[in-house]
């Protein structure tokens with residue numbers, strides 16, 4: 364098997380190299396992206412994954428990760444101190460190249476800022492007594508489930524895509540269908556360890572330096588470098604029992620959804636397929652399954668999950684299934700939600716699935732790396748990737764607003780509890796509040812869609828209902844609008860206290876459209 368995995372990409376690469384020679388890279392990438400993706404990116408992605416797994420395996424077998432951790436952290440401190448001796452000239456950022464992140468953004472600042480190598484990619488320790496896991500910031504969700512689940516543990520909030528990193532989910536945002544119980548990814552974290560602008564190493568938690576602890580989430584690396592985090596773990600079971608409820612009227616979408624959110628279910632999610640059709644899903648972990656209802660949806664030959672879910676809508680009646688836990692967690696990974704259908708239009712065809720499905724999905728980082736300027740521009744003009752967090756009670760009007768502006772389906776709808784704690788993002792009232800994340804990924808079908816104007820109207824709507832925009836996406840707000848949406852009071856105070864002004868840009872200057880290529 365390994366031999367096949369290693370030789371196939373080599374053959375493809377050679378063939379591809381010749382083809383480039385004849386046609387030119389730009390032509391191939393723009394006009395026949397699926398060919399490029401299928402023949403080149405898929406095998407290379409597989410190779411990439413094999414190498415990374417091999418590297419992790421070696422690390423665990425040969426060296427003690429926790430011991431190396433301290434050395435690596437000292438190296439980061441040293442780099443920050445060198446920056447100081449060099450006169451604090453440019454602000455700092457992590458050296459991780461922009462194309463490696465899951466976010467569609469390619470940040471300009473990576474070219475102008477002082478790059479600090481943060482080479483921290485391991486799971487450090489699992490403490491089953493205290494029910495915590497200590498991890499480094501570049502550990503990915505795929506890696507963490509692969510480590511924890513076989514031991515019978517899991518994270519309370521485990522965001523979907525394999526390649527999302529702990530650092531990105533804490534400094535930015537992370538959400539999953541259990542967030543209506545546990546809050547966002549950052550709300551399941553117990554402590555953070557950071558290297559600050561003066562090179563010092565600090566640990567913060569609810570009780571130890573709470574100001575810093577609450578200021579870290581959504582700060583996008585502008586208060587310091589995250590070097591470790593302690594996260595809660597909970598027992599994992601073998602299966603997830605999932606129930607599908609197709610809904611065919613506009614009123615019932617939000618009615619049934621709210622009903623399920625406030626029920627006892629561990630996981631709640633909806634996929635909205637049009638202005639009046641949705642499938643609402645509830646699920647719980649369970650140890651035992653009825654054998655005939657087990658569906659291992661993660662197997663490469665299975666239909667894409669969002670297509671499978673849609674089949675309940677077509678049948679017009681609900682159903683119950685048992686999905687192996689890890690397959691549930693990564694149910695949207697194979698089709699990158701529904702992004703892959705634009706890139707490989709026949710990707711869900713059974714023939715393709717059986718023959719090539721095992722190589723899917725291509726790595727998002729490699730897609731970004733190879734997309735070229737033309738595709739990037741086309742994407743920007745004709746494509747949206749946006750997640751908006753709005754109060755659950757506004758779900759109905761929010762879906763109408765998304766329909767009016769984008770007419771883009773499916774929409775991902777995921778409930779989340781927003782606790783009333785200090786920091787950038789909390790409810791306007793001083794009580795915990797139920798929110799919902801509406802995710803729009805793909806090509807809007809609404810006539811007159813204009814990326815900038817349309818997204819600005821959406822942002823305005825979200826501000827009007829006291830909601831929040833996820834910052835990994837394109838943000839077109841002005842600085843004043845941004846400061847209205849996100850509470851900067853604690854953040855500003857800490858930036859002054861920790862001497863961040865020269866060391867790091869403000870969040871707005873990292874994430875706004877103006878700061879991007």
Ligand SMILES: Cc1cc2nc3c(=O)[nH]c(=O)nc-3n(C[C@H](O)[C@H](O)[C@H](O)COP(=O)(O)OP(=O)(O)OC[C@H]3O[C@@H](n4cnc5c(N)ncnc54)[C@H](O)[C@@H]3O)c2cc1C
Pocket residue numbers: 457463464465466467481500501522523524526527528529530531532534535536537538539583584585587588589590699700702748804835
């Ligand atoms: C198609 C698609 C689907 C998505 N689906 C989901 C989903 O299902 N659930 C979900 O929660 N999110 C989802 N996201 C968004 C995702 O949450 C964000 O992109 C998030 O920021 C994590 O991305 P990353 O791990 O690539 O982090 P990065 O983009 O690498 O990091 C985000 C920011 O954090 C900072 N940072 C990272 N590490 C450190 C560190 N060690 N020290 C200091 N600063 C640091 C950096 O400044 C960086 O700008 C999706 C995004 C896309 C494009």
Ligand SMILES: *[C@@H]1O[C@H](CO)[C@@H](O)[C@H](O)[C@H]1NC(C)=O
Pocket residue numbers: 611612615619
């Ligand atoms: C809405 O859902 C309820 C069950 O939750 C059902 O009884 C009712 O018929 C539905 N209404 C419409 C208009 O579909």
Ligand SMILES: *[C@@H]1O[C@H](CO)[C@@H](O)[C@H](O)[C@H]1NC(C)=O
Pocket residue numbers: 604605606626627628629645646647
């Ligand atoms: C999940 O558990 C709750 C509480 O026990 C129950 O009400 C609900 O129906 C369960 N959902 C599924 C899909 O089994």
